[in-house]
Amino acid sequence: MASAARTASRAFLRSTPATSSFRPAARSTRFAIPANGVRASARRGYASEAGSEKSSSSFGLWALGLGALGAAGGAYLYLNDSSPKGPFVPTQADYQKVYDAIASRLADETDYDDGSYGPVLVRLSWHASGTYDKETGTGGSNGATMRFAPEADHGANAGLKVARDFLEPIKAQFPWISYSDLWTLGGICSIQELGGPKIPWRPGREDMEIAACTPDGRLPDGAKDQRHIRNIFGRMGFDDREMVALIGAHALGRCHTDRSGFDGPWDFSPTVFSNEFFRLLADEKWIPKKWNGPAQYTDKTTGTLMMLPTDMALVKDKAFKKHVERYAKDSDVFFKEFSDVYAKLLELGVPFKTEEHIVFKTSDSE
Numbered sequence: 001m002a003s004a005a006r007t008a009s010r011a012f013l014r015s016t017p018a019t020s021s022f023r024p025a026a027r028s029t030r031f032a033i034p035a036n037g038v039r040a041s042a043r044r045g046y047a048s049e050a051g052s053e054k055s056s057s058s059f060g061l062w063a064l065g066l067g068a069l070g071a072a073g074g075a076y077l078y079l080n081d082s083s084p085k086g087p088f089v090p091t092q093a094d095y096q097k098v099y100d101a102i103a104s105r106l107a108d109e110t111d112y113d114d115g116s117y118g119p120v121l122v123r124l125s126w127h128a129s130g131t132y133d134k135e136t137g138t139g140g141s142n143g144a145t146m147r148f149a150p151e152a153d154h155g156a157n158a159g160l161k162v163a164r165d166f167l168e169p170i171k172a173q174f175p176w177i178s179y180s181d182l183w184t185l186g187g188i189c190s191i192q193e194l195g196g197p198k199i200p201w202r203p204g205r206e207d208m209e210i211a212a213c214t215p216d217g218r219l220p221d222g223a224k225d226q227r228h229i230r231n232i233f234g235r236m237g238f239d240d241r242e243m244v245a246l247i248g249a250h251a252l253g254r255c256h257t258d259r260s261g262f263d264g265p266w267d268f269s270p271t272v273f274s275n276e277f278f279r280l281l282a283d284e285k286w287i288p289k290k291w292n293g294p295a296q297y298t299d300k301t302t303g304t305l306m307m308l309p310t311d312m313a314l315v316k317d318k319a320f321k322k323h324v325e326r327y328a329k330d331s332d333v334f335f336k337e338f339s340d341v342y343a344k345l346l347e348l349g350v351p352f353k354t355e356e357h358i359v360f361k362t363s364d365s366e
């Protein structure tokens with residue numbers, strides 16, 4: 001994006017009120033670090049993780065000057081917590097610091113795509129969480145198993161190394177946070193910083209080992225129809241209304257031919273969270289794109305926007321369409337329902353030890 005356009009979109013962001021009906025929980029709350037986190041007397045870090053999209057996960061250790069030790073020591077590295085003060089117990093203020101660091105990196109690193117890494121961070125948080133299977137209780141954001149080759153290499157996850165790498169300096173700065181908490185926090189920070197609703201979040205995810213990788217095929221395929229959407233999101237436990245609200249995240253970002261094969265953004269402001277995806281889906285005329293690529297749709301008016309076959313299924317299916325029209329008409333309703341369902345998505349299958357949620361301050365709040 002040209003820098004003038006970026007400035008304009010930032011100015012818009014600053015003037016966009018964050019709709020929130022949530023009240024921040026008390027700031028003094030302390031959170032227990034999961035059993036295999038830094039609170040325990042030994043902490044396990046991955047010194048070498050397999051993966052064709054590898055590089056990211058060992059960065060923290062290298063940054064701590066421990067990379068060579070890890071490489072020499074094989075797959076795992078154990079760090080003794082010998083702090084005389086005892087284990088570090090993060091407070092809400094510590095998590096706000098992580099949020100602020102991600103927000104500040106998002107604001108600094110604008111030389112990417114349409115000017116923000118936010119959309120790809122949202123996609124990372126969703127792909128980490130959307131593997132959940134309610135029958136077996138497997139998958140979900142707990143574990144951050146996309147650090148490992150089997151899951152990083154799933155076709156649906158193509159391009160997400162960019163997002164994982166973006167968060168590595170944050171992990172190096174706050175080594176006590178698990179990757180699984182960090183990736184989900186990256187998603188909610190991006191939504192909030194790009195003008196979306198406040199999303200209540202809580203910590204407690206634990207990173208798991210390679211054996212916990214989920215099988216391929218749990219994430220949706222954009223070339224398919226409404227039956228596929230209901231199969232995939234039904235497996236996670238979502239109803240029609242929730243499925244439509246979640247897919248509204250396509251207001252952000254774009255498709256890349258070298259990642260999914262599809263091409264283009266869904267709306268004219270891909271770095272601003274809004275209900276534009278639904279407005280355009282409901283109001284525009286969408287025609288099949290003529291090109292040498294997978295079947296997708298383009299808007300008749302400008303020929304510059306796109307919809308996936310799964311996006312079009314949201315207006316072809318009457319039960320889905322009802323919600324598209326509600327969200328197209330009322331941005332506040334979309335923001336509220338999206339906030340609820342995205343928070344639910346990021347928590348699927350996580351055995352939290354706290355009921356208390358944090359609502360983070362955005363970078364533009366007083």
Ligand code: HEM
Binds near residue numbers: 126247342
């Ligand atoms: C039927 C369900 C869905 C399908 C088939 C689907 C498919 C896709 C595809 C093909 C892309 C383009 C990837 C690329 O080429 O870079 C994409 C991008 C994206 N998706 Fe989805 N998606 C679905 C649901 C969701 C949900 C539930 C969320 C979040 C809550 C989401 C958030 C995003 C975002 C933010 C991007 C833009 C990423 C970027 O700009 O790099 N999607 N999606």
